[in-house]
Every structure is written in structure tokens, then in C-alpha cells.
Amino acid sequence: MSIRRILVPFSASDAGERALHWAFGLARGLDAHVAVLHVRADPKATVPLLGEGVSGAMVEELIVLTEKEAEARAAKARDRFESMRAEAGLEIREKAGATGSSTRFLEVVGREDDVTVREGRLSDLIVIGHARDDGDPFARATLDAALFESGRPVLIAGGQPVAVTGTRIAIAWNGSAEAARAVSSALPLLHHADTVRVYAVETEVTRESGDGLVAFLAWHGIAAALGALPEDKGSIGETLLTAAAADRIDLLVLGAYTHSRLRQLILGGVTRHLIEHAPLPLLMAH
Numbered sequence: 364m365s366i367r368r369i370l371v372p373f374s375a376s377d378a379g380e381r382a383l384h385w386a387f388g389l390a391r392g393l394d395a396h397v398a399v400l401h402v403r404a405d406p407k408a409t410v411p412l413l414g415e416g417v418s419g420a421m422v423e424e425l426i427v428l429t430e431k432e433a434e435a436r437a438a439k440a441r442d443r444f445e446s447m448r449a450e451a452g453l454e455i456r457e458k459a460g461a462t463g464s465s466t467r468f469l470e471v472v473g474r475e476d477d478v479t480v481r482e483g484r485l486s487d488l489i490v491i492g493h494a495r496d497d498g499d500p501f502a503r504a505t506l507d508a509a510l511f512e513s514g515r516p517v518l519i520a521g522g523q524p525v526a527v528t529g530t531r532i533a534i535a536w537n538g539s540a541e542a543a544r545a546v547s548s549a550l551p552l553l554h555h556a557d558t559v560r561v562y563a564v565e566t567e568v569t570r571e572s573g574d575g576l577v578a579f580l581a582w583h584g585i586a587a588a589l590g591a592l593p594e595d596k597g598s599i600g601e602t603l604l605t606a607a608a609a610d611r612i613d614l615l616v617l618g619a620y621t622h623s624r625l626r627q628l629i630l631g632g633v634t635r636h637l638i639e640h641a642p643l644p645l646l647m648a649h
Contacts, residue, residue, distance in 0.1 A: 366551045367459075369397045370486035372479045372505055374436065375443040378520075382492030383444070385520040385644060387451040389490070389529070390464040392555055396456060397466040400482055401440045402475040403433040437470055444468050476508035483513035488548070492520045493638060506638075510619050516548035516648040517619075521641050533560040533590060533612040535603050535633075538571040541618025545648040546576070549616045552646070553585050560590030560610055564599055564633075600636030607643060619647035 371386045373379045386397045406429035448455070448466055456465035471478050483489045489509045493502065509517045529552045536542055546553075553559055559580065563573030573589050580587040593605050607615055620634050637645055 366487040368486045375439040378492035382520040386490040476504045480512045490518045519645045522643045529614045531558040532556045535617035537564040559587040616646045619649045
């Protein structure tokens with residue numbers, strides 16, 4: 364597998380700019396194309412939310428106001444995209460053909476989660492800048508839709524951007540189907556990494572040593588080594604983050620929601636903990 368088309372749902376926010384920074388960096392290293400997607404809300408979709416008894420004039424006024432706000436947000440996103448594109452040195456390309464990294468700004472009207480899934484299925488990787496503490500339900504809906512419905516790996520761009528990412532990669536391996544899909548999706552990045560560590564994670568249903576994954580990666584020409592996990596273990600999520608910090612990892616690969624999503628929402632879980640607390644980017648597949 365190669366990574367040729369990267370999708371970034373984008374708005375001119377700190378989280379959106381962080382995602383675009385990561386995506387442009389990956390594109391330069393992989394000679395990939397970055398499709399930067401800005402989704403404008405459909406003003407008419409707000410009408411059913413107004414309820415009965417609202418006059419036609421008020422509905423029309425709300426639609427006009429919503430359209431103006433959407434246009435202002437789109438203009439801000441386009442300006443920020445162009446500034447970051449110029450800084451990254453990527454050319455704009457509308458169609459495939461020429462080699463080298465490139466990008467394009469797409470503006471679509473609809474629901475961001477629905478459009479992200481549709482465009483994501485036509486991409487090799489989705490990069491989302493998840494703000495851990497913003498509490499935005501729409502951003503979380505887009506992230507969940509990308510993970511569960513796109514069929515594509517998702518890179519959650521957490522932490523502070525650095526010049527180069529993915530030089531020191533760790534894999535949280537529990538032998539699950541989700542973890543296997545994450546590893547397969549990460550192979551193009553693993554080939555470019557200077558260091559690859561495998562953290563063998565034991566759960567109530569898995570007892571993985573990690574040796575098998577190290578041997579598998581060797582068949583792909585990737586020299587991985589088992590990583591040490593702290594003996595004084597807290598939760599699995601805390602243990603992984605502690606080990607990643609000690610090994611100076613700049614990208615963590617893992618399967619997303621290897622237990623049921625409902626169980627993780629109620630009881631908590633590794634995926635939820637890492638999404639909320641990880642200070643580094645996460646490459647996940649479900």
C-alpha cells in the first residue's frame with residue numbers, strides 16, 4: 364500500500380492548522396497529494412430546528428445570516444490554507460499525473476461528518492486535528508465518523524507540530540484485527556522511520572509478546588524492536604504514553620476501539636484515553 368491522497372477536514376482553527384501542518388509534512392515525505400476539505404453548513408438545514416410558529420421572514424433572515432457567517436468562515440479557511448501552502452512549498456494540482464507533493468482546497472456544502480466519510484473513502488489517509496479540550500461535539504462527530512464509517516486509517520494530529528514527524532514510531536500491539544489494520548495502513552510511514560518500537564499490550568483477552576509482529580515487519584524490510592513498558596503500570600493508556608515519552612516517540616500506531624464503542628464510552632478504554640490525553644499524533648484504524 365502507498366499513501367497518495369491525504370484528506371484533511373479543515374477550518375481556520377488551531378486544531379485544523381495542526382492537522383494541515385502534519386499532512387503537508389507527510390505529503391512532502393511521501394510525494395502525496397493533500398485534499399483540504401472545508402465543509403460549509405447548509406443554511407436551509409437549520410430551518411427544521413426552529414420549530415413551529417416561526418415566521419417566514421424570520422426564517423429568511425436566519426438563512427441569510429447563516430450564509431454570511433459560512434462565507435466568512437470559508438474565506439478565512441481559504442486564506443489560511445493559501446498561507447500555509449505557500450510556506451510548505453506545495454503546488455496546487457487539480458488532477459493526478461505529475462509527480463511530487465501537491466495540494467488542493469475543496470469547498471463543499473453539507474454536514475462535515477457525512478462529507479468527510481464520502482471523501483475519506485476516496486483517500487488513503489484522513490488527518491484530523493482533534494482539540495482535546497474544546498468539547499466541540501461536531502468535531503468529535505467528524506472524528507468518530509472517519510474512524511467508524513470511512514474504512515480508512517485516521518491520523519489524529521495531537522501535540523505540537525514539529526519539523527518532521529514519524530521518525531520514531533511505536534506500535535501498540537494486542538493482536539486484534541483493528542491493530543493489524545493499523546499496522547498495514549502504517550507500512551509506508553514505517554519504511555521512512557528511523558526507529559520502530561513494538562509495545563506488546565496485554566488485555567483480558569490477548570496475551571501478545573510482540574515477537575510475531577517484529578518478525579512480520581522484518582519481511583517488509585522494517586527493523587523493529589520490542590519496546591519496554593513501565594513495570595509500575597497504571598491503565599493501558601497511561602502505560603503507553605509513559606513508554607512513548609521515554610522512547611521519544613513522535614507517532615503512535617494502534618487499533619481503535621478493539622472493544623465495543625458503547626463499552627468504552629461507559630467504562631472508558633485505551634482509545635478514549637489516548638484521544639483525550641495523548642500529547643503526540645495517533646494513527647488509528649478500526
